[in-house]
Amino acid sequence: MRASPALYLHVASLEARKAMSYRADFWINVVVSFFAQLGAVWYLWTAIFRTTGQATIGGYNLPGMLQYYILVILMGKLVRGQEFSAGVSQDIYDGGLSRYLLYPVSYWSFNYAQHLGALLPAAVQLVLFMALLPLMGGGVGDFHPGPVQFLMALAALGVGNLLYYLIQLPLQSVAFWADNVWSLSVLLRFISGLLGGSMLPLDLFPPGARAVLQWLPFRALFDLPVAAILGRLTVAEWALGLAVALGWCALFWLLAKGVWRKGERSYTGVGI
Amino acid sequence: MxxxxxxxKDFHVHKKQAGLWGSLRSLVKRETVVKHAVxxxxxxxxxxxxxxxxxxxxxxxxxxxxxxxxxxxxxxxxxxxxxxxxxxxxxxxxxxxxxxxxxxxxxxxxxxxxxxxxxxxxxxxxxxxxxxxxxxxxxxxxxxxxxxxxxxxxxxxxxxxxxxxxxxxxxxxxxxxxxxxxxxxxxxxxxxxxxxxxxxxxxxxxxxxxxxxxxxxxxxxxxxxxxxxxxxxxxxxxxxxxxRTHARHKVVSVQLKPGAPRPDLARLLGRGLDLTVLEETPERLRVQAPRDEIPQLAGRLVTELEVHDLAVEELDIGTVIEGLLHSRQGAA
The missing domain is CATH 3.40.50.300 (P-loop containing nucleotide triphosphate hydrolases)
Incomplete structure (x- = not known):
């Protein structure tokens, strides 16, 4: 008998309720963090445009660039979530994994359901500020996506979220041998931010690098959903991007499975 | 069932020397010991x-x-x-x-x-x-x-x-x-x-x-x-x-009559018996002895002391097991 979808809904709902149970933290997470990131980007790119004196950089004018970053901040948070998968290494390290090994459920599915439930603040943030975006005026460019763009972006977000989680899993599983894998998470965050379009738009890379990047897993994390909502992708380009991402999902899933199976044999549950 | x-089950446990030098050394080379847990x-x-x-x-x-x-x-x-x-x-x-x-x-x-x-x-x-x-x-x-x-x-x-x-x-x-x-x-x-x-x-x-x-x-x-x-x-x-198998000793408790003279333990117990005095007060005496020496000990105590009450007790189970856990021979 397999675990029922009701279980995972229950788990996600509990996690969502937990995310809302600390009111101050919830609103800091939703509002303050957004303006802090936006302020930094605004200051940086206004200075770059003013210093270089160029009207466009990589095909973006200043309002277009700011719009790109606003969307990357909002959608990127949904892709990365609260980085719940980072809890996997913690569970291995402090023995919290033991209780899940006793239950007749998959630990990964359970953890992923928790990860999805914890997305609630990021989802509220996305809806809130995307609704406000058209009202912000020309300073952040025009933003009027149609229903098809919404659906394309939604699918890209879903796949991006799953992919980021699956990339984390084999890295987190290294904790079976190395105890602390925090530096690997930082490295992933940096590389995925740089090569995925979170730190800067992929259009700023040279054409040769862009051609390579579209086959790597990172583009699907940030560039694909943002490009989809901005209407910069044809359906064929979007579908190819998703197919590449799903291929990487399968690959990372297999890799994580192999590492996990081997690592489990070294698990001590802490203490003798 | x-x-x-x-x-x-064997565990491979990493050892690390104390201090800064130990920490630096462990970055390059770690010593591992095998612990046979079960x-x-x-x-x-x-x-x-x-x-x-x-x-x-x-x-x-x-x-x-x-x-x-x-x-x-x-x-x-x-x-x-x-x-x-x-x-x-x-x-x-x-x-x-x-x-x-x-x-x-x-x-x-x-x-x-x-x-x-x-x-x-x-x-x-x-x-x-x-x-x-x-x-x-x-x-x-x-x-x-x-x-x-x-x-x-x-x-x-x-x-x-x-x-x-x-x-x-x-x-x-x-x-x-x-x-x-x-x-x-x-x-x-x-x-x-x-x-x-x-x-x-x-x-x-x-x-x-x-x-x-x-x-x-x-x-x-x-x-x-x-x-x-x-x-x-x-x-x-x-x-x-x-x-039955590991409690090889028993304890004899003696309650002395009020005002009875203080016993000379060295003379009383020191004659060929393998004894341990657990408690000694003017009114009370508790002595641990091998099971087969208990009748001889009890007889000697009753004969030579002014005994008000005497009891022979088993060692408590915790003591027996503790003895078993800490002795390679397994005797308590």
Whole structure:
């Protein structure tokens, strides 16, 4: 008998309720963090445009660039979530994994359901500020996506979220041998931010690098959903991007499975 | 229900020298030592039986329990729990077992117990009616209905342990592993947990494996015990058997008459007997002696002292087991 979808809904709902149970933290997470990131980007790119004196950089004018970053901040948070998968290494390290090994459920599915439930603040943030975006005026460019763009972006977000989680899993599983894998998470965050379009738009890379990047897993994390909502992708380009991402999902899933199976044999549950 | 054959577990433990130099050295080269936590264990536990697992800290009790619950893989040997290899963790096996660890909370810290139980209902897919009936029964037996809606982290240790027991038994497991279930609890809570375990055993008849440092847990709950020393099982049998085979001494207590002259112990006891004086006051004397020397000692005491009362006592079980755990020869 397999675990029922009701279980995972229950788990996600509990996690969502937990995310809302600390009111101050919830609103800091939703509002303050957004303006802090936006302020930094605004200051940086206004200075770059003013210093270089160029009207466009990589095909973006200043309002277009700011719009790109606003969307990357909002959608990127949904892709990365609260980085719940980072809890996997913690569970291995402090023995919290033991209780899940006793239950007749998959630990990964359970953890992923928790990860999805914890997305609630990021989802509220996305809806809130995307609704406000058209009202912000020309300073952040025009933003009027149609229903098809919404659906394309939604699918890209879903796949991006799953992919980021699956990339984390084999890295987190290294904790079976190395105890602390925090530096690997930082490295992933940096590389995925740089090569995925979170730190800067992929259009700023040279054409040769862009051609390579579209086959790597990172583009699907940030560039694909943002490009989809901005209407910069044809359906064929979007579908190819998703197919590449799903291929990487399968690959990372297999890799994580192999590492996990081997690592489990070294698990001590802490203490003798 | 539980069959264990030659089960062993080795841990490879990294060693690190103290100080800054030790830390720098460990970045390049680490020394590893092999710790034999469990050495070729053989035993079985039947339906309705509570087997006590007794040993000093680090003797390998928890490692053994973790292997049988499927949390860790063994280094050698084999075990079957309800016909399954635990570390392969088939779903059917997981639905039939429960593990309660007194030293490690397994419930979700931030949730009220009622929410934790609902989550477990979904995890084990317990039908609604069975869930209600079992929950009512268990909360009734433990008298804890009014605390169900309080966050786990706000409960007292005793209340939390009761919730852990309910959580572990909601799905009516056929095999229950209890690892130090009464550790840190006050005497009333310890007694309540013990009575609950006995009543539950009577009602459901699961196989139970209990580890505890409290001898009262072992004496009250277990008919049979395993004594484990440095990973090796050195005794497997009924509790009474430990006394018969390993309690080679008894204690003679003498109450002297008021105003009786103080005995000259060196003269009295120093004639060819292997004795240890445990207590000596003007009114009372307690002496430990080998079993076969007890009649001679008692006779000598009655003859030469003004005795008001005399009693011969067995050593308490804790002392016998402690002697067994710390002596390579296994004699107390």
């Amino acid at each position: 539980i069959e264990v054959r030659g089960l062993s 050495k070729s264990a053989d035993f079985h536990v039947g339906e309705g039986e509570i087997l006590g697992l007794v040993g000093a800290n680090g003797a390998g009790k928890t490692t053994l329990v973790k292997m049988l619950a499927g949390i860790i893989h063994p280094s050698g040997g084999d075990a079957r729990v309800r016909g399954h290899r635990p570390w392969e963790r088939p779903r059917d096996f997981q639905r039939q077992i429960a593990l309660i660890m007194g030293q490690k909370a397994q419930l979700w810290w931030d949730l009220p117990a009622a929410d934790c139980f609902l989550l477990l209902k979904e995890i084990y897919q317990i039908p609604e009616r069975q869930y209600r009936e079992t929950l009512d029964l268990l909360t009734g037996m433990l008298g804890i209905q009014s605390e169900l809606n309080i966050q786990i982290r706000r409960l007292s240790l005793g209340e939390r342990m009761k919730m852990e027991l309910i959580a572990a038994l909601l799905h009516s497991p056929r095999v229950v592993f209890l690892d130090e279930p009464t550790i840190g609890l006050d005497l009333t809570a310890q007694r309540a947990i013990r009575e609950f375990i006995l009543e539950y055993r009577q009602r459901e008849r699961p196989a139970m494996l209990l580890t505890s440092h409290y001898m009262e847990d072992i004496e009250r709950l277990c008919e049979r015990i395993l004594i484990i020393r440095e990973g090796e099982i050195v005794f497997d049998g009924p509790l009474a058997e430990v006394m």
